Amino acid sequence: MTSTLNPRFTFDTFVVGAANRLAVTAGRTVAENPGSAYNPLFIYSGSGLGKTHVLMAIGHAAKVIASQLNIEYLTLDEYVEAFHAAIAAGQGDAFRRRFQNVDVLLVDDVQFLTNRKEMQTELLRLTEALQQSGHQIVLASDRPPAEIADLDERLISRFSGGLVVDMGIPDYETRVAILRRKSEERGSKFQPGVLEVVAKVEYPNVRELMGALNRLIAFQAVNDSPINAEAAGKVLGIPSAAGASAAGSPAAAPPAVASPDEFSQFLTDVTFTVGKAVEAWRARVTEAVMRWEGEGYRTGRLEKLLDQETPSAVDEVIASYVQDVERLKALEAEVAELDPQAAGEKVFRDPDHMEAAEAAAAKVRDGAAPPPAPSAAFPLDTFVAGPSNEVALNGARDCIAKPGKKFNPLVIVGRSGLGKTHLLNAIGLELAKKKNAIVACLSTQQFVDELIAAIDGNRVDWWRARYRRATALLLDDIQLLAGKERTQEELFNLFNQLVDADRQLIFTAPAHPNRLEGLEERIVSRLEGGLVTEIAEPDKELRRGMLERLLTHQHIALEPALVDYLADRPIDSVRSLTGVVQRVVEAAAAQDAPVTAGLARDVLEGAPPPSPRRTAGLRTSGIVVSSAGGVRSREKMVWDWPFAADRVIEDLR
Amino acid sequence: MSLVNFTTREITCKIVYYGPGRSGKTTNLHYIYGRVPETRRGRMVSLATQTDRTLFFDFLPIDLGQISGFSTRFQLYTVPGQVYYNATRRLVLQGADGVVFVGDSQARQLDENVESLQNLQSNLLEHGVDVRTMPLVMQYNKQDLPRELILTQEDLDDALNFRGVPSFAADALHGRGVFETLKSISELVLKRLAAGTPTT
Numbered sequence: 001m002t003s004t005l006n007p008r009f010t011f012d013t014f015v016v017g018a019a020n021r022l023a024v025t026a027g028r029t030v031a032e033n034p035g036s037a038y039n040p041l042f043i044y045s046g047s048g049l050g051k052t053h054v055l056m057a058i059g060h061a062a063k064v065i066a067s068q069l070n071i072e073y074l075t076l077d078e079y080v081e082a083f084h085a086a087i088a089a090g091q092g093d094a095f096r097r098r099f100q101n102v103d104v105l106l107v108d109d110v111q112f113l114t115n116r117k118e119m120q121t122e123l124l125r126l127t128e129a130l131q132q133s134g135h136q137i138v139l140a141s142d143r144p145p146a147e148i149a150d151l152d153e154r155l156i157s158r159f160s161g162g163l164v165v166d167m168g169i170p171d172y173e174t175r176v177a178i179l180r181r182k183s184e185e186r187g188s189k190f191q192p193g194v195l196e197v198v199a200k201v202e203y204p205n206v207r208e209l210m211g212a213l214n215r216l217i218a219f220q221a222v223n224d225s226p227i228n229a230e231a232a233g234k235v236l237g238i239p240s241a242a243g244a245s246a247a248g249s250p251a252a253a254p255p256a257v258a259s260p261d262e263f264s265q266f267l268t269d270v271t272f273t274v275g276k277a278v279e280a281w282r283a284r285v286t287e288a289v290m291r292w293e294g295e296g297y298r299t300g301r302l303e304k305l306l307d308q309e310t311p312s313a314v315d316e317v318i319a320s321y322v323q324d325v326e327r328l329k330a331l332e333a334e335v336a337e338l339d340p341q342a343a344g345e346k347v348f349r350d351p352d353h354m355e356a357a358e359a360a361a362a363k364v365r366d367g368a369a370p371p372p373a374p375s376a377a378f379p380l381d382t383f384v385a386g387p388s389n390e391v392a393l394n395g396a397r398d399c400i401a402k403p404g405k406k407f408n409p410l411v412i413v414g415r416s417g418l419g420k421t422h423l424l425n426a427i428g429l430e431l432a433k434k435k436n437a438i439v440a441c442l443s444t445q446q447f448v449d450e451l452i453a454a455i456d457g458n459r460v461d462w463w464r465a466r467y468r469r470a471t472a473l474l475l476d477d478i479q480l481l482a483g484k485e486r487t488q489e490e491l492f493n494l495f496n497q498l499v500d501a502d503r504q505l506i507f508t509a510p511a512h513p514n515r516l517e518g519l520e521e522r523i524v525s526r527l528e529g530g531l532v533t534e535i536a537e538p539d540k541e542l543r544r545g546m547l548e549r550l551l552t553h554q555h556i557a558l559e560p561a562l563v564d565y566l567a568d569r570p571i572d573s574v575r576s577l578t579g580v581v582q583r584v585v586e587a588a589a590a591q592d593a594p595v596t597a598g599l600a601r602d603v604l605e606g607a608p609p610p611s612p613r614r615t616a617g618l619r620t621s622g623i624v625v626s627s628a629g630g631v632r633s634r635e636k637m638v639w640d641w642p643f644a645a646d647r648v649i650e651d652l653r
Numbered sequence: 654m655s656l657v658n659f660t661t662r663e664i665t666c667k668i669v670y671y672g673p674g675r676s677g678k679t680t681n682l683h684y685i686y687g688r689v690p691e692t693r694r695g696r697m698v699s700l701a702t703q704t705d706r707t708l709f710f711d712f713l714p715i716d717l718g719q720i721s722g723f724s725t726r727f728q729l730y731t732v733p734g735q736v737y738y739n740a741t742r743r744l745v746l747q748g749a750d751g752v753v754f755v756g757d758s759q760a761r762q763l764d765e766n767v768e769s770l771q772n773l774q775s776n777l778l779e780h781g782v783d784v785r786t787m788p789l790v791m792q793y794n795k796q797d798l799p800r801e802l803i804l805t806q807e808d809l810d811d812a813l814n815f816r817g818v819p820s821f822a823a824d825a826l827h828g829r830g831v832f833e834t835l836k837s838i839s840e841l842v843l844k845r846l847a848a849g850t851p852t853t
Contacts, residue, residue: 221718262832263688267717269836273843274664274720 005073009056015181017174020050020167027054027138031061034069034104034136038163040127041138042110042145045167048205051140054167055106058138062104072099073106078290080112080119086294094296100129103136110141111148113155120152127158170206175199178206179213188217193229201238212236218271219264235261281314282306288318297325298350324351331361337469339364341461371440371466374428374474383419383426384549384574386542392533396423396506400430403472404502407531409495411478412508414535417573420508423535424474427506431472440467441474448480448487455486467494472504478527479509482518495526505530538574543567546574550581551595561597569604580604664725666842667748668835671773672755673765674734677794680825681755682713682729685835688828689715710745727839734769743776751788751842752777753834755825756813758793758803766813784816788841791820792834797827 016024023045029037041058045051059071074082086095099105105126113120130137144166145151145159170178179195198216203209219235220227227235285306289299301321305311328348336343347353347360385393392414398406410427412420428441454463467473473494481488498505509516512534513527538546544567551558566584571577587603588595670678679699686697695714710730717725730749732742746752754773756766774784793809804812806822814820819837823830 262828263685263690263693266832266836266839270717270725270839270843271720273840274723274725 005056005059005071007060009053010060011057013181013185014050014053014057015170015174015178017170017177019170019174020045020054023054023165023167024057026163026165027058028061030136030138031058031104032065034062034066035130035134039131039136040159040162041136042141042159042162042164043138043167044141044144044164046169046205047142048207049167049169050206051142051167052108055108055138055140059104059106062136069103070101071104071106072102073108074290075108076110076112076119078286079107079123080116081287082290082294083119083122085291089295091294091296095294096126096129098293099126100133100135102130105130105135105137106140107137108140110139111143113151114149117152120155124152124155124158127155169202169204172199175203175209178209182210182213183217186217188220189226190216190220190232191226191228194227194232197229197232197238198236201236214271215264215268218268219261221264221267235264281311284318285314288321292321292325296349297328298352300352321351324354327354328357331357335361335364336465338465339459339462340465341459369466370438371470371473372442372446374425374432374439374441376429378422378425378429380426380430382549383422384542384545386539386545388536388539388542389419389423392423392535395531395533396427399504399506400427403431403434403504404499408499408502409505409507409527409530411513411527411530411532412506412535413510413512413532414508415510415537415573417575418535418538419574420535421476424476424506424508428472428474431504434471437471438469439472439474440470441472441476443476444478444480447475447491448484451487451490464490464494468497470498470503472506473498474506476508477510478507478513479511479516479519481523482516485520488520488523492520492522492526495523499526537572538577540567542574543571543577546577547581550578554581554585556585556595559596562595562600565597565600664720664723664843665728666726666750666839667728667730668751668753668838668842669746669749670729670731670753670755671742671746671769672734672794673757673762673769674736676734676755676757676762676766676769677823677825678731678734678755679711680794681753681792681823681831681834682711682731684825684828684831685715685729686713688832693717710741729835736768739772739776742772743779746773746776747780749787750845751790751838753790753792753838754813755792755794755823756809758795758809758822759798760802760804763804763812766809770813788838788845789816789818790834790838790841791818792823792825792830793820794823794825794830796822796829797824 011024011028014020014024023043026038026041027043030039030041043051043054056073059073062069063071083092083095086092107123113123127137139159141148144164145156148156176195176199179199183190183195194216195213198209198212201212203212215235216227216232219231232238285302289302289306292302293299299321301317305314305317311317328351332343332348335348342360342364345360347356350357383393392412395407395410396412399408399410412423414420425441428439431437432439450463451460454460475491481491495505507527509527512532513519513524516524544563547563547566548558551563566577566580569577569580571580584595584600584603588599591599593599670681672678682697686694693716695716698710698712710732713729715727715729717727719725730745732738732745752773754770756762756769777784777787791810791814793804793806796803796806806820810820819841821830821834821837823834825831
């Protein structure tokens with residue numbers, strides 16, 4: 001914002017006279033020792049006497065002494081506008097922080113605090129904060145604090161607590177000095193006595209004095225000959241001692257002879273109008289800077305415009321800047337979805353480095369790996385149905401047909417080896433076929449491990465965002481959450497968000513949720529809130545179906561006696577059944593004999609006495625140890641190895 | 654014509670003096686011509702008949718020099734007022750940045766004023782310009798004539814100035830109201846600098 005300091009308004013270009021000496025001295029002191037001399041410094045004077053000049057001169061001088069200082073000049077109206085813009089953009093705190101970090105804050109036109117209670121409070125807060133942190137605040141107004149109508153007593157005392165100085169109307173000598181300096185700056189030379197004639201008029205402010213000088217300069221320019229004191233008096237309508245009767249009523253006087261006065265007056269007016277019109281771009285640029293800075297964007301590109309005298313294509317620059325900001329907003333929103341932490345990066349607030357923002361967004365996009373997908377090894381059509389899993393399968397089908405709408409969550413419970421994982425993945429695969437689906441399907445252990453890695457890598461936000469994007473979350477073996485408080489906390493939040501968004505949730509567990517230990521009540525109650533469906537031990541029909549599928553898969557003729565025999569075996573899980581078939585098939589291959597009911601009987605019952613039926617719950621990794629404690633036979637030691645593929649998948653988990 | 658050219662740092666204002674025949678448009682330009690220093694003005698082009706009726710148009714370029722870093726030029730045109738030169742009027746109106754309507758204050762010329770104003774409106778429309786968007790100033794000329802022959806500024810405002818644009822009583826022959834009118838239209842035109850989007 002320092003660029004809004006008019007480069008012409010320095011102490012060097014300010015003409016000091018008796019009327020403003022105190023203010024200038026105080027200003028210089030403040031510039032040399034910001035925050036320690038007079039804080040706040042309050043300067044007041046009538047309009048056009050140089051308040052703004054001194055205010056900006058303080059800024060320039062402070063910058064020259066310590067270039068690292070953060071200096072801001074703004075009018076109260078600009079401050080108010082920026083504040084409102086920041087509030088509207090939800091950046092109120094950022095706005096306050098920004099101003100509290102300013103080393104020298106220069107606020108002009110403070111008189112407009114009248115009837116603005118909320119801004120008075122805001123300014124009071126800011127003044128206190130700046131004072132406490134040793135930062136300087138300088139204020140300018142057209143009247144002393146006590147005369148600003150409706151001004152909070154606390155502000156009056158706060159302002160008066162520093163130094164309040166006024167600037168008066170310059171005296172004759174100062175006026176001459178001002179006129180000389182200004183005409184010098186403009187490269188105009190006048191005959192001796194001309195400027196003195198002008199200075200004799202007690203204009204109420206310097207601006208009007210400058211207006212008079214402008215008219216003289218314009219008049220002299222069109223005449224192409226130096227103007228003398230008498231003519232100057234006439235041009236400005238100053239009655240001279242010699243008595244100027246010519247300045248009667250110019251409109252009524254018949255201008256028989258060309259009077260250049262009309263044209264020069266016209267020229268002055270046009271100059272004024274053009275000046276105002278051309279300078280309007282500055283207002284537009286400043287407005288844009290205030291707005292976007294308030295919203296937290298860097299405005300270097302716009303500020304550069306202000307450094308130029310008459311930049312070309314101002315509106316195009318502003319428009320392209322706004323376009324870039326819009327793009328940044330879009331990128332930031334996209335990144336926030338993928339990785340909220342990355343969205344806060346500064347690169348998304350700097351329209352001057354669009355490539356960097358695009359690159360950062362691309363990086364996040366690349367890093368936003370989708371959550372683990374369901375395994376292709378468990379398609380739904382290989383899941384054998386029977387009365388024992390019919391309810392669960394129907395529930396699954398409902399979830400596939402209307403994800404998130406009917407049963408949410410769906411909890412599939414049942415002992416190990418009954419096909420829960422198969423069904424879970426099968427549902428996942430079906431859901432993944434839907435348009436724009438992102439199905440997260442993984443074991444609870446992997447879920448926990450990922451969270452730990454995310455905490456370790458300080459990427460929890462990224463991890464969360466990854467799952468929040470999922471259209472369905474399927475977690476296997478939810479009982480493994482037991483004792484993992486942080487994961488339960490995360491799952492709880494994720495659960496609520498996904499359910500609120502009608503995203504399907506499916507879990508598997510070895511038992512009904514309320515019988516799982518180590519799970520928080522809020523998780524249990526949520527799991528129970530959907531459909532809890534159980535897969536029972538495989539019934540005969542299911543076993544038959546399974547056998548037919550397994551034997552067909554091994555290219556073995558479906559001999560009814562074999563199927564009957566195997567289906568009647570006391571088998572308590574799908575996985576056991578698979579192991580049994582595998583053993584029979586392997587034995588047949590070893591003996592080079594066909595797979596028959598007799599062979600199966602020999603293999604499974606054989607010479608040794610039939611093994612005691614395994615007890616539930618002792619199985620570990622497919623190896624069942626005899627309950628008697630000793631290894632009685634080879635058969636008893638390992639009797640139901642699962643498919644290698646199953647083992648690999650299980651190992652991977 | 655672009656009003657402001659930021660690339661070449663030029664401001665060019667084309668102002669057209671419009672009105673019925675013999676209302677004093679050319680007189681306005683002559684008066685201005687007489688007041689502009691020689692170094693500032695170009696050659697005034699005037700194509701007139703032997704009876705001083707404008708045949709084609711008058712053209713007076715004025716160079717105001719550097720203003721705020723912009724080389725500023727005014728181009729003042731008049732149109733022939735006589736009814737049958739409408740094609741010329743339309744041509745001169747093309748690209749105008751502002752229009753001064755010079756009305757004849759004589760009571761018996763009121764119909765001509767109205768007709769000319771309507772003609773201005775339709776000619777602007779031909780160029781796709783709505784008269785309501787065009788900077789316009791009314792000048793009621795010949796206010797030096799005997800009172801019984803002329804209408805007052807108020808009467809003329811009532812009859813002609815529907816939009817309530819700035820209006821000036823004038824005596825172009827002696828210069829009364831001439832520069833006031835020019836100043837007023839210049840301001841209106843230049844204010845567009847701030848309001849409109851400058852082209853480059």
